[in-house]
Structure formats: structure tokens, C-alpha cells
Amino acid sequence: MEQVPENVPALEDIRAAYLRIRNYVHRTPVFTSKAINQIAGADLFFKCENFQKVGAFKFRGATHAVMRLREEEAARGVATHSSGNHAAALALAASLRGIPAYIVMPENSPVIKKKAVAGYGANITFCEPTLQARESSLEEVVAETGARFVHPYNNFEVVCGQGTATLEFLEQVPELEVVMPPVGGGGLLSGTAVAARGLKPEIIIYGAEPAGADDAFRSLQKGEIVPSVSPRTIADGLLTSLGPLTFAVISKKVDDILTCSEDSIVAAMRLIWERMKIVAEPSAAVPLAVVLDHPEVFRNRKVGLIVSGGNVDLTRLPF
Amino acid sequence: MEQVPENVPALEDIRAAYLRIRNYVHRTPVFTSKAINQIAGADLFFKCENFQKVGAFKFRGATHAVMRLREEEAARGVATHSSGNHAAALALAASLRGIPAYIVMPENSPVIKKKAVAGYGANITFCEPTLQARESSLEEVVAETGARFVHPYNNFEVVCGQGTATLEFLEQVPELEVVMPPVGGGGLLSGTAVAARGLKPEIIIYGAEPAGADDAFRSLQKGEIVPSVSPRTIADGLLTSLGPLTFAVISKKVDDILTCSEDSIVAAMRLIWERMKIVAEPSAAVPLAVVLDHPEVFRNRKVGLIVSGGNVDLTRLPF
Numbered sequence: 077m078e079q080v081p082e083n084v085p086a087l088e089d090i091r092a093a094y095l096r097i098r099n100y101v102h103r104t105p106v107f108t109s110k111a112i113n114q115i116a117g118a119d120l121f122f123k124c125e126n127f128q129k130v131g132a133f134k135f136r137g138a139t140h141a142v143m144r145l146r147e148e149e150a151a152r153g154v155a156t157h158s159s160g161n162h163a164a165a166l167a168l169a170a171s172l173r174g175i176p177a178y179i180v181m182p183e184n185s186p187v188i189k190k191k192a193v194a195g196y197g198a199n200i201t202f203c204e205p206t207l208q209a210r211e212s213s214l215e216e217v218v219a220e221t222g223a224r225f226v227h228p229y230n231n232f233e234v235v236c237g238q239g240t241a242t243l244e245f246l247e248q249v250p251e252l253e254v255v256m257p258p259v260g261g262g263g264l265l266s267g268t269a270v271a272a273r274g275l276k277p278e279i280i281i282y283g284a285e286p287a288g289a290d291d292a293f294r295s296l297q298k299g300e301i302v303p304s305v306s307p308r309t310i311a312d313g314l315l316t317s318l319g320p321l322t323f324a325v326i327s328k329k330v331d332d333i334l335t336c337s338e339d340s341i342v343a344a345m346r347l348i349w350e351r352m353k354i355v356a357e358p359s360a361a362v363p364l365a366v367v368l369d370h371p372e373v374f375r376n377r378k379v380g381l382i383v384s385g386g387n388v389d390l391t392r393l394p395f
Numbered sequence: 396m397e398q399v400p401e402n403v404p405a406l407e408d409i410r411a412a413y414l415r416i417r418n419y420v421h422r423t424p425v426f427t428s429k430a431i432n433q434i435a436g437a438d439l440f441f442k443c444e445n446f447q448k449v450g451a452f453k454f455r456g457a458t459h460a461v462m463r464l465r466e467e468e469a470a471r472g473v474a475t476h477s478s479g480n481h482a483a484a485l486a487l488a489a490s491l492r493g494i495p496a497y498i499v500m501p502e503n504s505p506v507i508k509k510k511a512v513a514g515y516g517a518n519i520t521f522c523e524p525t526l527q528a529r530e531s532s533l534e535e536v537v538a539e540t541g542a543r544f545v546h547p548y549n550n551f552e553v554v555c556g557q558g559t560a561t562l563e564f565l566e567q568v569p570e571l572e573v574v575m576p577p578v579g580g581g582g583l584l585s586g587t588a589v590a591a592r593g594l595k596p597e598i599i600i601y602g603a604e605p606a607g608a609d610d611a612f613r614s615l616q617k618g619e620i621v622p623s624v625s626p627r628t629i630a631d632g633l634l635t636s637l638g639p640l641t642f643a644v645i646s647k648k649v650d651d652i653l654t655c656s657e658d659s660i661v662a663a664m665r666l667i668w669e670r671m672k673i674v675a676e677p678s679a680a681v682p683l684a685v686v687l688d689h690p691e692v693f694r695n696r697k698v699g700l701i702v703s704g705g706n707v708d709l710t711r712l713p714f
Contacts, residue, residue, distance in 0.1 A: 105424070126672045188669065346709060350507065353445045353705035355672040386672035390665060390714050 081321045084328075085232060087274025090239035090267065093140045097237060100139050100172060102128050104241070106248045111351045116367050118374040121252065122348070123245045126356050126386025130164040130192060132313075133241050133264055133384050134228070138165035140237030141226045142173050150175050155223035157181070157203075157210035160189030161313060161385050162228040167198035178223050180213040182206075186312065186389045207316075229263030230319025239267025245380055246275050254374065257382035258362040259283035259292045259333060260314035262322030264384060269329035280331050284363040284381075286311050287335040292318055296326065296333055310341055310394060313359035313385065334373070336365035342394045344368055348383070357388040400640045403647075404551060406593025409558035409586065412459045416556060419458050419491060421447050423560070425567045426702075430670045435686050437693040440571065441667075442564045445675050445705025449483040449511060451632075452560050452583055452703050453547070457484035459556030460545045461492050469494050474542035476500070476522075476529035479508030480632060480704050481547040486517035497542050499532045501525075505631065505708045526635075548582030549638025558586025564699055565594050573693065576701035577681040578602035578611045578652060579633035581641030583703060588648035602645065602652040603682040603700075605630045605660060611637055612652040615645065629660055629713060632678035632704065653692070655684035661713045663687055667702070676707040 107122045125133035142154060153176035156166050163179045170177035177198040181190060182205035193200055203213040218225055226234065241264070246252060255272045259265040265283040272279050285292050289307030295318050304317040318326065326333075336344075345361035348354060363381035367374050426441045444452035461473060472495030475485050482498045489496035496517040500509065501524035512519055522532040537544055545553065560583070565571060574591045578584040584602045591598050604611050608626030614637050623636040637645065645652075655663075664680035667673060682700035686693050 131672060349674055349709060353450060353674040355668055355674060390668060390712065393709065393712070395709050 081324050083232060084321065084325050085236050085239065085267070085270050087270060089236045090243060090271050093233070093236035094240040094243050096143050097136060097139045097240065101136055101240070103244055104128055106245065107352050107354065109351045112347055112364070115347065116374065117371050118367060118376060119378045120364070120367065121249045121378065121380045122352065123241060123380060123382045124354065125241055126354060126360060126383050130161065130168050131385055131387045132161035132165065133238055133382065134161040134165035135168065136240050137234035137237030137263060137267070138162060138226065139169040139172070141231060141233040142166070142169040142175070144233050145224060149224055153178060153221060153223040154226050155179070155214060155217050155221065156226050156228060157214045158228050160185050161387060163198070164189060164192040164196060166226055167193050167196035170198070171196050176223065178217045178221055180210055180217060182210065186387070188387055188389050192387070227319070228316070229261035230321045232321065235263055235266045235270070235321065235325065237267070238264045239271040241382060242268045242271035246272065249378070249380060251378050252279065252380040253378045254280040254282065255380040256282040256284050256363045256366065258311070258314055258359050258384050259285050260359065261316040262292060262318045262326055264382065265330060266322045266325035268382065269325055273329045281329060282366070283326065283330055283333040284366040285333050285335050286314060286341060286362060287337055289314050290335050292326070293333040293335055295323060310338060311359040311362050313357065314362065334366045334370055336362060336369045340365035340368050346395050354383070355386045355388060356383050357385045358394070360384040360386065400643050402551065403640065403644050404555050404558065404586070404589050406589060408555045409562060409590050412552070412555035413559040413562050415462050416455060416458045416559065420455050420559070422563055423447055425564065426671050426673065428670045431666055434666065435693065436690055437686060437695060438697045439683070439686065440568045440697065440699045441671065442560060442699060442701045443673065444560055445673060445679060445702050449480065449487050450704055450706045451480035451484065452557060452701065453480040453484035454487065455559050456553035456556030456582060456586070457481060457545065458488040458491070460550060460552040461485070461488040461494070463552050464543060468543055472497060472540060472542040473545050474498070474533060474536050474540065475545050475547060476533045477547050479504050480706060482517070483508060483511040483515060485545055486512050486515035489517070490515050495542065497536045497540055499529055499536060501529065505706070507706055507708050511706065546638070547635070548580035549640045551640065554582055554585045554589070554640065554644070556586070557583045558590040560701060561587045561590035565591065568697070568699060570697050571598065571699040572697045573599040573601065574699040575601040575603050575682045575685065577630070577633055577678050577703050578604050579678065580635040581611060581637045581645055583701065584649060585641045585644035587701065588644055592648045600649045601685070602649055603685040604652050604654050605633060605681060606654040606656055608633050609654050611645070612654055614642060615652050629657060630678040630681050632676065633681065653685045653689055655681060655688045659684035659687050665714050673702070674705045674707060675702050676704045677713070679703040679705065
């Protein structure tokens with residue numbers, strides 16, 4: 077599964093994915109805030125995937141992967157490892173199709189995410205919070221059950237699903253000059269890039285990444301995947317490394333990866349909560365944090381930011 | 396100003412108010428949550444006035460009061476005392492008309508509300524957190540400036556403005572069987588009652604009140620205004636007593652006042668934040684708290700709740 081991909085998604089694949097999932101996903105609204113625009117010196121548009129089912133964009137990709145399985149394959153269920161939102165998304169998508177979901181979760185995942193996955197009726201296996209432990213636990217689960225592994229991001233169908241958020245976004249705000257999701261494993265950024273570049277070739281596409289977990293930034297600099305080793309960031313959804321598929325797409329279609337400080341992530345998160353009255357998780361505040369840290373890049377531009385999710389433990393807020 | 400009112404608003408007054416303010420206010424969205432519906436055993440619709448300008452429905456009433464002033468009256472400005480949201484609302488409404496606002500605020504008002512009022516350019520006078528201190532400070536300000544006092548709720552134009560939220564709500568969800576805003580001074584409940592009773596005579600109208608500040612409940616029981624003395628509730632927007640105007644409207648048009656516990660307010664607030672991913676202040680969670688505390692009243696009904704505001708100090712959350 078770690079080979080160079082032969083096949084990467086095109087705009088038509090994302091359009092086809094949207095036709096398959098549009099009855100299952102929410103068409104999420106776009107919010108704006110005059111107060112935040114004044115602070116940022118730019119025209120910002122926030123695509124609210126925190127209002128998506130399971131509280132994150134991940135539901136788009138997981139639903140698409142589940143809906144694409146053939147009957148006999150689907151019957152054995154789906155499996156994955158995930159720090160949280162993909163797990164909940166796959167669990168709900170599987171339950172909608174009436175098939176089992178087997179989820180390997182790091183034992184230090186946020187309580188709210190563990191609860192959500194259990195609430196959707198998935199079978200959970202907890203493991204150590206390392207990539208190695210996640211992968212070996214998952215192998216055992218797949219060997220036992222015959223379930224189909226749905227990778228959180230390095231998966232063609234998942235990337236197509238994530239891209240559907242940007243199909244909607246550019247319908248809602250066609251005048252966008254820049255689009256910027258956060259980047260962890262790169263599934264959302266890949267889908268965004270394919271959709272946005274296809275629909276509007278001249279658009280500028282950035283990935284937003286915490287400086288404390290800047291493996292995507294370094295991967296693009298070096299021209300090969302630089303693994304994420306001991307990342308340090310409050311943005312718990314962005315700890316993972318790029319995969320071969322997402323690296324291939326991002327290398328080809330994304331203009332740049334821009335990074336931000338931890339202080340700016342907290343400040344951005346607080347601005348989103350206080351000024352827009354919406355709950356965004358730290359990862360979802362990373363694009364606004366990048367705008368705050370690089371004001372000259374965005375000055376007076378129409379910038380689309382993807383608020384990737386809203387699953388946060390309210391008893392452990394950074395303010 | 397504490398006389399029995401000769402004149403109470405009718406539906407036509409609220410319609411006229413809406414024509415005057417519709418270009419200034421947000422038409423706020425209605426949210427729903429399957430998860431909360433399951434917990435509550437009812438079909439709940441949340442009118443999101445936390446997304447209104449200044450983060451609260453109060454902007455509707457304040458804007459209407461300001462827009463109704465004659466030119467020469469407006470030039471001398473407006474004045475009020477308020478624990479927060481009405482102050483911010485009047486300050487912004489005045490700045491939109493380009494006239495001065497003089498605001499008397501209790502010194503213990505939440506920091507976020509003090510900041511908001513100052514940010515809209517109002518002249519602030521701080522006072523002791525008692526009704527007496529608020530009224531005497533206000534009298535001084537009005538004597539000095541000649542500004543027009545805009546009462547937070549016991550004011551015809553303000554009540555008409557607050558009622559516009561329900562004009563929108565019943566357009567957005569015509570099938571509502573029950574509508575329930577929180578009740579503090581009764582401005583929102585009065586406007587809601589006039590609009591809802593006028594548009595849909597058979598609708599059930601409840602006011603939602605903390606048991607620890609149940610002066611409206613007791614006022615309706617007794618048939619006269621029972622002042623709010625030493626209220627104890629986290630719902631800092633609902634500490635005030637009814638006024639003659641709001642008491643008259645509520646007595647005539649509201650089916651009942653229902654109360655809720657403090658624990659349920661916190662639980663309801665947390666449900667709103669966690670499941671709907673929106674920021675609601677404690678007062679705005681009181682209607683859902685009432686549903687949780689009286690499930691038998693709402694079972695399987697289509698219930699419209701007004702999320703009255705989202706201005707909360709994020710560093711002092713109850714969870």
C-alpha cells in the first residue's frame with residue numbers, strides 16, 4: 077500500500093463522488109465575520125465542516141469509500157486506524173450501510189472522539205499512540221475479520237469524497253482567489269486541490285500546517301515524503317505524515333504549504349469561537365492561524381478557509 | 396415609566412418593524428440536531444440568534460428603537476442601562492445611525508460584554524450591580540446629555556423589534572407547534588408572543604426561566620409583577636424583573652412559564668456546544684433545559700427554541 081500511485085483523482089472523479097454521497101452528507105454553510113476580516117486584513121470565507129455529520133469533513137470521504145464497496149465486500153465490513161474523526165466518520169458511514177466497522181484507536185484519543193465512535197456501534201480496539209502500534213493492531217483486526225481497510229487519507233475514494241467540500245465551496249463563493257484547508261495526512265488538501273484546480277485553474281491553493289508538525293512543508297521542500305516524527309502541536313488532527321497518494325497530488329497541484337505558530341492556533345480558535353459563535357477544533361483553526369501569521373500573503377484577497385471539524389473536549393480548552 | 400401601558404404591540408407593529416430593520420439585521424438560520432432530538436424525545440428547532448449582530452437578539456429591538464427616533468431627537472443620542480447584550484446592541488445601532496450612545500453597565504458585567512460595548516464606540520458609565528444604582532446612574536446621564544432612554548425591554552419599539560425573530564422563525568419552520576424563548580425582562584417573550592399568536596393562533600407559547608430566577612413564573616401565578624430579588628442563576632441575561640408592558644403582553648398571550656434547574660442549564664448548554672457546534676450563552680440554553688426538565692410536555696412535538704445569544708467568557712465556562 078506504500079507504492080507510488082498509478083492513479084490519482086481528477087475533477088470528474090470528485091463530481092462522481094458527489095453524486096454518490098450528496099444524499100448522505102450535509103451541504104455545510106459558509107460563514108463570514110466582519111470583525112475577523114478587519115483583524116486579518118482580508119476577505120475570509122469559512123466553509124463550516126464542523127457542522128458536517130460526525131462534526132468533521134471526514135464523513136465525506138468515509139461515506140464515499142463505504143458506498144463504493146461491492147455487496148460481498150461490504151458484508152465483511154470496513155476497518156481503519158484513526159486518531160478520531162475518520163474513525164467516527166467510518167463508523168457512522170458503515171452503520172448507514174448496515175455493515176460492521178472495526179476501529180483501531182490510539183488510547184490517548186480525546187474522550188469525545190472515543191464516545192462518538194462507540195456511539196455509532198463500531199467495534200473498537202485500543203492501541204499505543206504510535207503509527208507502528210496502529211498498523212500492527214489493524215493488521216490483526218483485518219486478518220481476523222476480512223474487513224476492508226479504509227485508510228484515513230491515502231485512499232483514492234476517500235480523497236474524492238473530501239474534495240466534494242470544495243465543489244460546494246466554489247459553488248457558494250465562486251469569487252474565491254485562494255483556498256486553504258489544513259494539512260495532516262493530506263486527504264482534505266488533495267481533494268481540495270483536485271477540485272479547485274479543476275474548477276478554477278488560476279486559483280491559489282495553500283495547505284495550512286502547524287510549525288510544530290511541518291512534515292508536509294518539509295516534504296514539498298525536499299521533493300519526497302518526510303515522515304512526521306514527534307510532532308508537537310495542539311492540532312491533534314494534523315499529526316500524521318503524507319502518504320504516497322496525497323504526496324503525489326499535493327506536489328503537483330498545491331502552490332505552497334504555509335505554517336503557523338501554536339500561539340496563533342489558539343488565538344485563531346478563540347477568534348472563531350468568540351466572533352463567529354461556532355465551535356471549531358484546534359486543527360480547524362490552523363488556516364486562520366496561517367492568515368494571522370502571514371498577513372502580507374492574504375491582504376485584501378478573497379480567501380476560502382475550511383473549518384475542518386468541531387470535535388473538541390470542552391473540559392480541556394486552551395483558553 | 397412604570398405605569399400600566401395603554402398601548403401594546405400587535406402583529407402589524409412587528410411586521411412594520413421588520414420592514415424598517417430587515418436591511419440591518421441578519422436573518423439567522425435555524426439549526427436542528429438528530430442527537431439532541433433523540434435525547435429530548437421531541438423535534439427541536441433552534442433559531443440561532445447567537446449569530447445575530449452583536450451576538451444576540453437584542454440587536455433587533457435596539458435597532459428598531461434607534462431607527463424610530465426623529466432626527467432632532469436622534470441627534471442627542473440614546474442611553475440605557477444593561478447587563479450586557481442590550482448595551483452592545485444599542486451601541487452598535489447608534490453607531491450605524493451616527494449618533495452617540497451612553498451606556499450604564501454594572502461593574503460586574505462579563506468582560507466580553509464590556510469589551511464589545513467599548514468596541515462600538517459607546518460612552519460607558521460603570522455602576523454598582525443593583526437595579527437602583529443602574530437607574531440612578533442612568534438618570535444622571537440622561538439629565539446631562541438629553542439622550543433618549545431606550546429601556547432594555549419595557550419599551551414598545553424594542554418589543555416590536557424582538558418579535559421580528561419569530562416572524563422569520565415561522566416563515567422558516569411554519570409547522571412549529573410550540574415556541575419557547577427564555578424570559579428575563581420579557582422583551583423577547585413579549586415580541587415572540589405577539590408575533591406567534593398573531594400568525595398562528597393555535598400555537599403554544601411558553602417562556603423558559605431558571606428556577607433560581609423565577610420571578611416571571613411567580614408574576615403570572617400571582618397576577619401582578621413580582622420583582623426579581625436576589626436571583627441565583629448562571630443565566631446572567633435573565634436576572635431582571637418583568638416591566639408593566641411585558642407583564643401585560645405576557646399575561647394575555649403566553650400559555651405558561653416553565654422553569655428549569657441550574658444543572659439542566661449547564662447540561663443543555665453543553666449539548667448545544669457539543670452536538671450543534673455552536674456557542675450559546677447560558678441564558679440561551681434555558682429553553683433546552685426546560686425541555687430536558689419537562690420531557691412529558693414536549694414529547695414528539697415540533698418545538699421552536701430561541702438561542703438568544705452567544706456572548707460568553709470562554710475563560711469562565713461551567714464545564
